[in-house]
Amino acid sequence: xxxxxxxxxxxxxxxxxxxxxxxxxxxxxxxxxxxxxxxxxxxxxxxxxxxxxxxxxxxxxxxxxxxxxxxxxxxxxxxxxxxxxxxxxxxxxxxxxxxxxxxxxxxxxxxxxxxxxxxxxxxxxxxxxxxxxxxxxxxxxxxxxxxxxxxxxxxxxxxxxxxxxxxxxxxxxxxxxxxxxxxxxxxxxxxxxxxxxxxxxxxxxxxxxxxxxxxxxxxxxxxxxxxxxxxxxxxxxxxxxxxxxxxxxxxxxxxxxxxxxxxxxxxxxxxxxxxxxxxxxxxxxxxxxxxxxxxxxxxxxx
Numbered sequence: 001x002x003x004x005x006x007x008x009x010x011x012x013x014x015x016x017x018x019x020x021x022x023x024x025x026x027x028x029x030x031x032x033x034x035x036x037x038x039x040x041x042x043x044x045x046x047x048x049x050x051x052x053x054x055x056x057x058x059x060x061x062x063x064x065x066x067x068x069x070x071x072x073x074x075x076x077x078x079x080x081x082x083x084x085x086x087x088x089x090x091x092x093x094x095x096x097x098x099x100x101x102x103x104x105x106x107x108x109x110x111x112x113x114x115x116x117x118x119x120x121x122x123x124x125x126x127x128x129x130x131x132x133x134x135x136x137x138x139x140x141x142x143x144x145x146x147x148x149x150x151x152x153x154x155x156x157x158x159x160x161x162x163x164x165x166x167x168x169x170x171x172x173x174x175x176x177x178x179x180x181x182x183x184x185x186x187x188x189x190x191x192x193x194x195x196x197x198x199x200x201x202x203x204x205x206x207x208x209x210x211x212x213x214x215x216x217x218x219x220x221x222x223x224x225x226x227x228x229x230x231x232x233x234x235x236x237x238x239x240x241x242x243x244x245x246x247x248x249x250x251x252x253x254x255x256x257x258x259x260x261x262x263x264x265x266x267x268x269x270x271x272x273x274x275x276x277x278x279x280x281x282x283x284x285x286x287x288x289x290x291x292x293x294x295x296x297x298x299x300x301x302x
Contacts, residue, residue: 040076042069047088049120050074053081053130068120083130085120089204092148094157095138096164105169105217110138110209111160113190115148119200127151127199151199152190159189160208173211183208 042050050069055062057079068085076082092113098106123129131146144153163182164172171178187206194201259269281287 040078040080040082042074042076042082044069044071044084047086048084049087051083051085051120051124051129052076053083053124055079055081064121064125066121081130083124085117085123085129086145087117087120089114089116090145090148091140092144092153092156093138093140094153094160096157096161099161099164101164101169101172102166103168105213107164107169107173107211107213109164109211111156111186112205112207112209113156114204114206115152115201116204117201122200123147147199147201151197152194152201155193156186156190159186159193163189164208164211169213169217173213179208 042052044050052065052069052074053062054065054077056077092115094111094113095108096111097108099109100106117123117129120129127147128150129145129147131150133143134146134149135142136144136149160182163185167178167182172182183206186208187203190206191203194203255269259266262269264272278287
């Protein structure tokens, strides 16, 4: 006969457990744990939504749940696939090398496309949102969302390329007068394409990065700018010399007019100028001048 275990409750009532019932007791305790272990779970992080794809083994119909899991923790069947979709704005960088401008100069630059998912369930159901990310050397982290790589990347790159080709090197890479026009054109084209495809994403922004011409072109531009600056400097120097010459001639004309009015000979005028300079030098001081010229010094000899 099996051993019995007697226990008293708080009310004094006695309960008797038989060793025969121990397997049943253990099974009762393990069943909830086994049930939880056989379940899947969906726990999206902040800025994510979880799309559930049901895949029953035997009975029922599979398919995508109409509503995503937005917050908190949800338990699912172990066969259910959980796809996490970021609903925060995502920045895609597109690199371009040697894109020809309208005047035949190759440019390298980056274009930055910012998109946001607005319907995660539709994205997974219709546009490859459940597929793994795609490797891309120029993307942040080296990978791109599959829904972007397979549906938008090609048309967006073509739109950017065609917009840049409409303008010349000076407009894009030097004066930067075409950047806003290119960005506006690309934004309109991307938004129109997304609407035409019916994709559940919205364009947040597009920006054109710095455009870089080849080193040879850049060096040539630097030399040209230096030469232009040299010519400007020489022109300014010439103008200054001409202005000084004009001032000197005007002063000479004024001096000659003064000499004629005072009826002075050129020698007398020069002497007058000399006296005026001596007066200015010795103004307020003590100076000694030897008046007269061609004086032969006399040295006494014993």
